[in-house]
Amino acid sequence: MLIMVGELSAMVIENVVGISQKLPGQHEPFMQVLLRVLRAEVAQFSWGFHCLSAVDYGLPQQRTRVFLVGIRSGYGGVPQPLGPFGRRTLREFLAPGLPPVDVSKLTASLKKNLADAWRALRKLAAEGSTASVVCWPLDRSEGMTYPRKFFFDVAPTLTTANTRLFVASMDDLHMGPQQRAFWRFLRCEERMALQGFPPNTLQGESDALRTKASGNAYPAQISKAVAASDGQSSAAEQSATVKKRPASAVAAGPVKKKPAKRALEKSGIGKNEDNLRKMVDGVIRDLLSAPDMCFAQASKLLAQITQSGLRQNLKELLVEALQSKVSADAAGEAAEEVAAKAEKNTKKLQKCRHLENYLLETEWEQLRNPKRSWDDKLRLLARRYVSIGLTCPSERTSKYALVVLFVANYNGDGGINTLSINAQQAYSCLQDFKTMVKAFAKQGEYSKLLLYPASPADLPRELYLKAYGTETPSASPLADSDLVLVDSALPARKTHSSVDRAKTPLRLTGRDTHLQEAMSQLFLQLFEGRCNGGFSAGCSGAALKMLQGARNGGEDSQGGSETASPDQKRSKQAVQQAEEEESKEEAAEPLALEPPEAEEAVDDITLKIAEQLQQGKDEKAAARAEKPQAKAKAKAKAKAKAKAKAEAKAKAVGKVLDFPGTEARDAISVGNFRIYTAVNSQAYRVRPLGEKKDKAFSWKATTAEEAWNRVVSYLKEQKA
Structure with a gap:
């Protein structure tokens, strides 16, 4: 759509390399099919694609991607990306001097995988491997669906899934772990550098977030190579075309470029009159093939044309083409469409106090059937609301559906007065019912009736036929007095006092x-x-x-x-x-x-x-x-019970706050906080319930006991 109305000048889409390869069972690669369709349907653009690898642009990572490039025909053909920047080894991106992995903190499966990998690497080194550094995912092993694979002097494709990448130096495998140059996991800073970002990117955030961000990113160098393309095929050719500056000019500093004349000179077209006229002719063709526009859209485009650096004769051609596409009918239709959309989105609350008169006989049978689940019955009433156009019910109207359901399902002896209702469960059912109505309303239509009549026969003819067809609603089998009584007791909002009394059910006994x-x-x-x-x-x-x-x-x-x-x-x-x-x-x-x-x-x-x-x-x-003292006894008993519970909790908290060690274990619960032992980052992480962020207490620079003492002090300050 942006291409059709002339709002887009160029576009780039990235995908995996498999899209440009011919797979078994295909006559040609999917990319060729896509290019053929784009060139036929979107002829305003020139289309092409490039296959670039991160290794060729100074990033030792096996990441090859295909870039689909489209540019408006007036700007010429699809330019070639910048040439390779050169290759670098993985060792250049690894921080030296870091301690090896602590095997005691690994899980049993990771320990086994590490031992198997060490034996396999020793065998490769004995066979004469010349690699300097090897990287592989430690959570994979031989015989799995996705088996282990070694990457020599490069890293595998960084994703959000391979968070357990392990690096090792090949020339010192015969030594102990402490003497090896690399025998540890790949760090977050190194992952950022392998994607072309500064190592301190997102510093201060959690390791999990930084790992995920590095896996979701596009390599900066490849993006630069595609975006900075200007028709030259390689960086060498680009440097050959740059004029050398004298030494005095270099000492004076960089050249101050003159301001570009809008988007034309930025596109690389230059000042050639023929190229400008060719571009304007292409824009006019696109404009004439686009649908009519309203005055607001035309005014915006006219302002852009006026501010451009085009010659006056070219501006006049564009303005003439623009005037031919402005339509008063289009402006009126657009205004009507906006008004209709605003009216459609504005819905007022609807009221219906006689739902029992709107149900069919089959629906009554389903409501009173004890074998049907409560959710099915709620769903039945929600569908009936939507069928009669009641898609925006008021709170009392929504509650009345539960009233009908409670009365219809009551089978006790002694009349409705003996009905006992849990207020919290009733309110939860009410929320479920509102959710069902909201979901079904997407398939229904708002009737605009604000007050529904007592009898469905008084509904508008069209709405009645749409809701019931040839069927006729059945008379209500429920007593009006029962409905009034239950309606007065059920809560419609969470602020109702009965909702807070979960252990005290609503009782209707004693009412005449x-x-x-x-x-x-x-x-x-x-x-x-x-x-x-x-x-x-x-x-x-x-x-x-x-x-x-x-x-x-x-x-x-x-x-x-x-x-x-x-x-x-x-x-x-x-x-x-x-x-x-x-x-x-x-x-x-x-x-x-x-x-x-x-x-x-x-x-x-x-x-x-x-x-x-x-x-x-x-x-x-x-x-x-x-029983004059029953209330006092109950109060004393509750007080003693609360005291015993507080003492037990204090004792449990004191036991929990004992030093847990540094091994991986389940989360420790202390009040409203959870304490996690992060073995890889060597820190205790304290997270409040219901929140995503946590607070880290590291023992990298101190001992683990000191870090744990800081955790205890923090929890006491927070009154956990």
Whole structure:
């Protein structure tokens, strides 16, 4: 795309050497196929590739790579990279005088591999090997999938995986390890130097990070050879074309170059008018073949043309071609696209308080099936949310899915009041449900409905058909009072007080659900303004009859359930008829008062509430009278238990902080810290839990005991 719109002048892509080789079963190398496609599809560029090795550019590392180079046709053909810089030996990159590896700190497998390698190298030296230094991965051995391989006077390709590269000098293998010039692992500083970077690169970072960085890097010299190419084939030819300066000029210092005229002179085209015109013609062809652009894009390109060092006639040609590509329709379409994208990304929270009415009969069967897992049921509800376009549910709407799930799966005796819920587990399920909705929403569509109706039949026609097709949602088998009760108890946020009480489950015992529903219905009518003549005057008879039904056991409040008996259904019809008659009377006499028995019903409910409150107080007082010292005993017991636990922890910490030695071992846990013994770097590393960085206490310059004492002092300061 950047090539098509003229934003890119050149590009370089690196890959392994195998891409340029013909593999078994291929008619030609993949690179040839790629070049043929690029030259046909991206004709604005000239394409070519180079195969360069790090050994030829002063880096003793077996790293050969292929570089695919593309340059805009107006600049000419693909230039050749700089020639080889010369070869160097691996010994020049190794720091002398370092101690040999401590074999006692190696694992059993590394010890065995080192002994096998030493015997193999002794045999090669006896056969007359002339190599000075050898390097190989110590974590590999003969007979493995990737067997051991020796590299003489060069290092293998540095990667993030070969962190156990071992170096040894060949001329002193018959001596002891202490007398050998090299008998140790390759250091991070040496790996950086082998990639062409200063040895102190990333100094202060951990050895693991520096090793990974050196393995992921491109050799600096090879990158320089490709990027600095200017059409010359070798460094020798380049130096031959440079004019020699007199001695006086050399003593005066380097030549101060004149400022380049923008990008043209940097590209090496020069001031030749024919080359400039050829380049401009190529740019114009690319511009005309590109799609139309908006005013903002054209203004940016126009500013670049104006500031360039081109001649005026060439600028006019470019401006004329640019004007032909500016389209008002394109500008309008771009603005509309931006606005549509902004509108699409702006989503408001959606609310749905009647999920139980939106489920199919098959979905109810799956929800109430005890053989199905809890995650499958959560996933089912999440898919139903997304199917009706509810991809951005509010917190209470998300929680309501769990309410339906808890009530649908309850099979206990004694009613919903005996349901016991772990608040932390419920909150964890809520987070899982939100994650599922977010994942499925990528395949769904936001409906833009902010408040969903109680019945799915009231949804927009197109949304209903998309969600259900020819199927029809089933009536809810759950009681509304059960849903209200569980909804009031479940937490919607982590800040809910019940989430912190992991060992105290949520219990619904002791709540009169029918009474609660009746009072809520009455207060809802009062809030909506239906009671204009006092507390009882003007209220619908249905609400007052519900209160009377609540006093008789809540039979009327269960009318919405499918399990209602025939007597309850007839009672419900009678209530509806009474409500219709009363609404007619209210229309004729809007200020008429309710019958005296309605006021008496409200008084009875008030007395019942007061009796229940007093009964609860009496029970608590009786419990306190029976066990006056139970709370004090429990508190003393908890205090003694905490003290014993603290003493045990202090004793364990004191034992842990004993000097562990310098051998490789598992991490030591001290409070919120972990202590690692880094044998290779000769340091103890202390890392806080949950953090990536650690603090090192080295024993290179001191003894291991002194380093451990510093660790203990540090942990005491941090109050571990």
